[in-house]
Amino acid sequence: MSNVSRPREALDSTVIVVQQGDYAVSLAADVVFSTVLGSCIAACVRDVVAGVGGMNHFLLPGQQAPQTPTPAYGESARYGAYAMERLINAVLVQGTGKKANLEFKIFGGGRINAALSDIGGQNITFVHDFLRTEGYAIAGEDVGGTWSRRVMFWPKAGRAMIKRLESEDSAVIARSEIAIARRPESRPNARADIELF
């Protein structure tokens, strides 16, 4: 993967890289979230009144196998819904706490490897279904296609910048995403739960 230079708009900002399976929230004007997406999705959420925003980065588990179906409430949906919920909750806690003030932008879900099933498409379908079910509108998106993307998101302003990456980068990104999604420790259900009682 080649290094992508920092765009001029981000020169004076603190860049926080959001890794796959993670999320970040900030209300600082000089913070920019950055991530690179192949088939993965990054949802960017902003409380437009409080000027607090966040970004997550996830790939639904259980979709590495080409023919795996995606039941509405199966493991994949549970993981994806959790990835969305914890980002939304974190923004609500630091913001006004009102869901009506949230604005969503969605990125990623590329079909990077034409030989495999459309994992990116399944991730796009999930996030669209999730937002529709929760009653949220999408203010902007750049999803699908056959390329990977670098996404930068300024959480306070709600501004996003997309850069499409070269195809040789996309192949590396796709392999990396699937490898990370296959790691047991990246699957929340596989972690030891708290045993209290």
Add this chain to the structure above:
Amino acid sequence: MPKANNIQVMIVDDQPSMRGICKYILTQLGFVNIIEAKSGRDALGKLETTSVDLIISDWNMDDIDGLTLLRVIRKYPRTQALPFIMATGRSDKEQVREAISSGVNNYVIKPYDAQTLKKRIEAVIGTLS
């Protein structure tokens, strides 16, 4: 030994997706009497008119959060012994202690699967037949 299909469960969560997931898992475990509440306030309203055997509640909610709901439920004689499981993404020990001191019966970390939730339910109401 309690039977899942005889138990009335209330799911409290302000996110329709999460209610749907919890209901799906409960159905997998054999529960058929499932009531949904879309907020803590909605739950308290429904508890006034409906008999419930078990509550599974989210922690983070818009109006009345799960901890406040738990504390209100524990205040009233009719509901003070109602089994209450908190479902949350939080794993902070201090918050867990707060929930325990407020009378939570058990605690499940999202995203949970059917077997995890079954273990928590059985720890509270007994092994399901």
